[in-house]
Amino acid sequence: MPSENTPSPAGTPAESTETRAAGAELIRFERVSKRFGDNVVLDNLEFSVDAGKHVTLIGPSGSGKTTILRLLMTLLKPDEGEIVVDGDHLFHERRGDKLVPAGERHVREVRKKIGMVFQQFNLFPNMRVLRNITEAPVHVLGMPKDEAEQRARELLDLVGLTEHMDKYPVQLSGGQQQRVAIARALAMRPQVLLLDEVTSALDPELVAGVLDVLRDIAHTTDITMLCVTHEMGFARDISDTVLMFNEGRVIESGSPEKMFNDPDNERTREFLSAVL
């Protein structure tokens, strides 16, 4: 976590008690399909993300990027296939030697490893900023209230909003709300942070502040990030890998340098020339 771990130079595995050594596989999609009616959003998708890596998903809208994040967050269920997080199946659990559909408790345990920041922030309007951040650590993780508040203050400091902790979300700008949402997600100490077009709902002048915070987190922690964004500059800065999606499949992946400068796939080239 930001305030505790020393920055890990690129390439050096950063170990902590919570995350596996960088390099180990943390997320794996196994032949995942998802349809909405007749619309096939994900088609036998296979990919994996190693711990500590920052992966950006790009592609035209409707290509299934957000669906991937929502599946990982268990806001959706796959029609076929399975997702493995840190060695645990997300939608199945082991009873004896059989895999059965996961119960609520199992799903909750696995998804504690995952945090998500939404496009529309989704802060709780009935709680002040500080409580937005402490509520889940206290009531889900059972963290003592003092400790949760101490930690929330550190996180607010990280996102530069310490002076706003007693306000209600509605009293903050969109950019401030989004930074609170980032702090809220980090307060759960997830191994994976999902970022779902986190700047798309913001006024242009507020985008930079949010991206700066995320850059800071990406560069100073060993958290794994899965990021859907239209901010290509940001993607280039933070990503280890960029995945290009089209029609529910990964059509190309590679380092940001390769993907942005010299993509192999014609469709990738087309897409990037349209957005860059």
Place this chain on the structure above:
Amino acid sequence: MSSGIFYEWFLPGVWITIQVTVYSAALAGLVAFVVGIARTHRLWIVRFVSGTYFEIFRGTSALVFMLWMAFAFPLMFGWQFVPMYAGVLALGLTYGAYGSEIVRGSLQSVSAAQREAGIALSFTRGQRLRRIELPQAWPEMVPPFNNLLIELLKGTALVSVISVADMTFAAGLSRLATNESAPAYVLLLFSYFVIAFVLTRIMRAVERKAKAGIGQGGGGKGRFRGLLALKLSPEGEMRQAKTGTAGGQG
């Protein structure tokens, strides 16, 4: 109305009316939350049972139910309610059914995005309901609950037919005793109005507090008042609520 009837019957009757209102409202509130939440439950059987309750009590008359409780129930089961509690039960269960619709509707008006944020933070269903959904639905509930409470107050007049000596009963007594209807019933109308007005004032205060609890309304923080007035036009809120849902499947 003679002063004897006024002091001996009408004033105690006012107190009875207030008591019946308060007890029935408490029961109705309890029923409204239990049934209303049950009607949003994920298990169909829970929704079915609570929905059946709602349909039955919405579709039957509170007056008839009260008469049944007072006169048929003792014959059928050999056990009799104190008349006032027969009235409280009938009113509470009936208005509770109406109230459940308010609770259900308000819970459903909480945006799906809030539920998703709760899931993303690993809250249990119960925690989401108690910590996220109910607190946000509550300010929505207060104004319709106020209406229902006034309806309930006026509905308490029904208890006079099962010989509970509320203020309507006292007015009837005065009519029989003095043969003068007009003054007694004018006083009665006025008395209901005064009580209703007081209840409305109380509920307004509750509403203000509820809104302040989600950072709306002018409560407290003076320096944000102007800002809020600008940002929180009703349309603005609606737009926020609408765009708050989940953002498609990009």
